[in-house]
Amino acid sequence: MKVDIISIFPDYFAPLELSLIGKARTTGVLQLAVHDLRTWTHDVHRTVDDSPYGGGPGMVMRPEPWGEALDAVAAPGATLVVPSPVGRPFTQADAYELAACEHLVFACGRYEGIDQRVIDDAADRMPVREVSLGDYVLFGGEVAVIVIMEAITRLLPGVLGNADSLTEESHAAGLLEAPVYTKPASWRDRAVPDVLRSGDHGRIARWRRTESLLRTAARRPDLFAAYPPENLDAKDRKA
Numbered sequence: 475m476k477v478d479i480i481s482i483f484p485d486y487f488a489p490l491e492l493s494l495i496g497k498a499r500t501t502g503v504l505q506l507a508v509h510d511l512r513t514w515t516h517d518v519h520r521t522v523d524d525s526p527y528g529g530g531p532g533m534v535m536r537p538e539p540w541g542e543a544l545d546a547v548a549a550p551g552a553t554l555v556v557p558s559p560v561g562r563p564f565t566q567a568d569a570y571e572l573a574a575c576e577h578l579v580f581a582c583g584r585y586e587g588i589d590q591r592v593i594d595d596a597a598d599r600m601p602v603r604e605v606s607l608g609d610y611v612l613f614g615g616e617v618a619v620i621v622i623m624e625a626i627t628r629l630l631p632g633v634l635g636n637a638d639s640l641t642e643e644s645h646a647a648g649l650l651e652a653p654v655y656t657k658p659a660s661w662r663d664r665a666v667p668d669v670l671r672s673g674d675h676g677r678i679a680r681w682r683r684t685e686s687l688l689r690t691a692a693r694r695p696d697l698f699a700a701y702p703p704e705n706l707d708a709k710d711r712k713a
C-alpha cells in the first residue's frame with residue numbers, strides 16, 4: 475500500500491517510523507511519504523492561510539497550495555482522506571475499506587479548515603472521504619492521520635504476528651470484546667473467572683460471547699442497531 479501525507483507539520487509523523495508501522499515500511503508492505511504543504515507555496519513567506527470570506531474567527535487554508543500539492547501527489551487511482559470534525563464517523567469497517575486501497579493521500583487541515591473548493595475539485599477526479607474520529611476538535615488533522623494509519627496498517631497482510639487477533643477484537647464482529655485475563659490466577663485477591671481456566675473451549679466461547687453482549691449492551695447499545703439480527707442466535711437471546 476502506498477500512502478502520502480500532506481501537512482504543514484511533517485515532523486508530526488515521526489511516530490510512523492516506530493514499532494509495527496516502521497517495520498511495515500521497512501519490509502515494503504507500506505510505502506509512506508510525508509510532504510510539507512509549503513513546498514507548493516511561491517511567496518517569500520510560504521503562506522498557506524488567509525482570512526475567511528464572510529468573516530468569522532481564525533484563518534482558512536488557501537486553495538492554491540493544496541491544489542498544486544494534490545496535483546503532484548494524488549496520482550490516478552488515489553483515494554483522498556481528509557480528517558475533519560465535520561466528516562463521517564470513522565469505523566473499523568472504514569479501516570478495512572481503506573486498507574484495501576492501493577494508494578491513500580491524507581490531507582491534514584489546520585486553522586479553521588481547508589477551502590471547500592479543494593475538496594470539491596479533488597472529488598471531480600478521485601474518491602474523497604472526510605472522516606471524523608469523534609465529536610471533539612483537535613488542533614489539526616495530523617494526530618487523526620496517525621490514528622487512522624495505525625488502524626489501517628495493522629490490517630495489512632503480515633503486519634500483525636497473529637492474524638487471529640483481528641477476528642476476536644472489539645468491533646471486528648460488530649460488538650465489544652469480552653474482558654481478557656492472564657497470569658497470575660489471583661491478583662490482589664481478584665481471581666480469574668474459573669471458566670477461563672476450565673479447558674472447556676465450548677464453555678469458554680459461550681462465556682466470552684455472553685460477556686461481549688453484556689458489555690456492548692451496557693456501554694455501546696448503539697452497536698446493536700448495525701448488528702445483523704441473524705448473527706444473534708437463540709442462545710444469545712437467552713443471555
Ligand SMILES: Nc1ccc2ncsc2c1
Pocket residue numbers: 557558559582583584585586587588606607610611612613614615618
Ligand atoms: N483540520 C482539522 C482540524 C481539527 C480537527 N479535529 C479533529 S480532525 C481535525 C481536522
